[in-house]
Amino acid sequence: MVPSCYVHIPFCDSICAYCDFVRIQKNEQFFSNWKEKLIQEIQGYKITNLHTLYFGGGTPSLLSISDFASIRNCFPKDIDEFTVECNPESLDEDKLKSYVDLGVNRISLGVQSFNDDLLEVCHRKHTASQAISVIERIQKSSLSTFSIDLIFGLPNQTMEDVKKDISTFLSLDIPHLSIYSLQIEENSIFGKTGVEPCDSDLEADMFEYITKTLEAAGYIHYEISSFCKPGHYSKHNLAYWQDKDFYGFGCGASGRINGIRYDNTSSLKKYCSLGPCPSYINETLSERAMDAIMMALRTKFGLNMKEWNLKYQNDFKVHYASVLDKYRAYFCFDGECIFLNDAGLEILNTILVDFMLIE
Structure with missing residues (x-):
C-alpha cells in the first residue's frame, strides 16, 4: 500500500517574490479542464486506503468549497492526517468550517513573517494582523493541529526582526512551525531581479537563535526546518523523510511508487490536454x-x-x-x-x- 498522497494545486491569486514552485495566477480558461484531468488522474488509481493526504501548491485555499470537495471526495473518507496549505487572506470562517466537515484535520498556514514591511517585500497579500486573526480562528476550531511557515534571511531582515517573529510565534502558542532560510531561486522574482542572499554568518546566527529559543520553549526540533510541540509532528512529511512511497497528483506534482520517483508535467497547458504525462527518474x-x-x-x-x-x-x-x-x-x-x-x-x-x- 502507498501510505501517503500529495495533490498539487498550481493556482495562486498572486506570485510571491521568493517562489519557484509550479504555479500560475488562477485562470478560468484552464481551470475546468485542469480539475477534470486531476480527478481522472486520481480516480485511475482506485485508492481505498490512505494514511496521509496533503493538498499543497500554489494556494489550495483559493479553491471554492465545491471545487475542493469534488477533488477531496476522490479519496477515502477516513484519513489519519489531512493537511491543506492555506494563505491568511483566503481562509475565512466558512471555508475553515467546510474543511473540517470534509475531514481536514491539519492546516499549514503560509505566514512567512509577522513584519508588514517584509511581507510587502515578499509580495504577500496579507498583513501580520490578518495572519494573527486567522491563527486565532483556527485555534477556536475543532482542528486537532496546525502549523505555520516562516522565512528568515529575507532581504534587509535583521536579527531583531527574526527575534520579533519568533517572539510573536511563541506568544500565539502554535503547535508546529516550519521555518526556512530564504533560497534565491533563479526563476523567482527575487532571482530575476538580482536579490542577493543573506550573509552566511548572519544566516547561521539567525538559525542558531531560532533553534535555541524554540527548544528552550519546549519545542522539539525533529527535522532541520521543523519544530513542534510533543505529538504534533507532520506525519505526511515524515513519510518523505522515512523513505516511504507516496502518490503525487496534479500538474507539477512529484511522487514515488515502488521506489521509482516520477515528475508530472509542469506545463499547465499540456496537463489540461494530455493529463499528467509523468517522466520517471531512472535511479x-x-x-x-x-x-x-x-x-x-x-x-x-x-x-x-x-x-x-x-x-x-x-x-x-x-x-x-x-x-x-x-x-x-x-x-x-x-x-x-x-x-x-x-x-x-x-x-x-x-x-x-x-x-x-x-x-
Missing part, C-alpha cells in the same frame, strides 16, 4: 539508498540501519565506515538507529557530501 539501487540517507539524517529519528541494510542490500556501518569515523563526534546511536546531534545538523550538507563520495 540505481545505490542512488535510492543515498536518497534514503539524505532524507533520514535531516530528522532527529535518523536512519534505521537494519531496515536500510535489508532494503538496499548493503551493510551501512561497513560501507560508510570512513565517514562514520571522520564525523564520530556528530553521530549518535540508539539501537539500530543513527542520527546527528545538533552540531551535526548544522554541517549536514558537508557530511552528506562525504557520504556521496563513497562508491
Whole structure:
C-alpha cells in the first residue's frame, strides 16, 4: 500500500517574490479542464486506503468549497492526517468550517513573517494582523493541529526582526512551525531581479537563535526546518523523510511508487490536454539508498540501519565506515538507529557530501 498522497494545486491569486514552485495566477480558461484531468488522474488509481493526504501548491485555499470537495471526495473518507496549505487572506470562517466537515484535520498556514514591511517585500497579500486573526480562528476550531511557515534571511531582515517573529510565534502558542532560510531561486522574482542572499554568518546566527529559543520553549526540533510541540509532528512529511512511497497528483506534482520517483508535467497547458504525462527518474539501487540517507539524517529519528541494510542490500556501518569515523563526534546511536546531534545538523550538507563520495 502507498501510505501517503500529495495533490498539487498550481493556482495562486498572486506570485510571491521568493517562489519557484509550479504555479500560475488562477485562470478560468484552464481551470475546468485542469480539475477534470486531476480527478481522472486520481480516480485511475482506485485508492481505498490512505494514511496521509496533503493538498499543497500554489494556494489550495483559493479553491471554492465545491471545487475542493469534488477533488477531496476522490479519496477515502477516513484519513489519519489531512493537511491543506492555506494563505491568511483566503481562509475565512466558512471555508475553515467546510474543511473540517470534509475531514481536514491539519492546516499549514503560509505566514512567512509577522513584519508588514517584509511581507510587502515578499509580495504577500496579507498583513501580520490578518495572519494573527486567522491563527486565532483556527485555534477556536475543532482542528486537532496546525502549523505555520516562516522565512528568515529575507532581504534587509535583521536579527531583531527574526527575534520579533519568533517572539510573536511563541506568544500565539502554535503547535508546529516550519521555518526556512530564504533560497534565491533563479526563476523567482527575487532571482530575476538580482536579490542577493543573506550573509552566511548572519544566516547561521539567525538559525542558531531560532533553534535555541524554540527548544528552550519546549519545542522539539525533529527535522532541520521543523519544530513542534510533543505529538504534533507532520506525519505526511515524515513519510518523505522515512523513505516511504507516496502518490503525487496534479500538474507539477512529484511522487514515488515502488521506489521509482516520477515528475508530472509542469506545463499547465499540456496537463489540461494530455493529463499528467509523468517522466520517471531512472535511479540505481545505490542512488535510492543515498536518497534514503539524505532524507533520514535531516530528522532527529535518523536512519534505521537494519531496515536500510535489508532494503538496499548493503551493510551501512561497513560501507560508510570512513565517514562514520571522520564525523564520530556528530553521530549518535540508539539501537539500530543513527542520527546527528545538533552540531551535526548544522554541517549536514558537508557530511552528506562525504557520504556521496563513497562508491
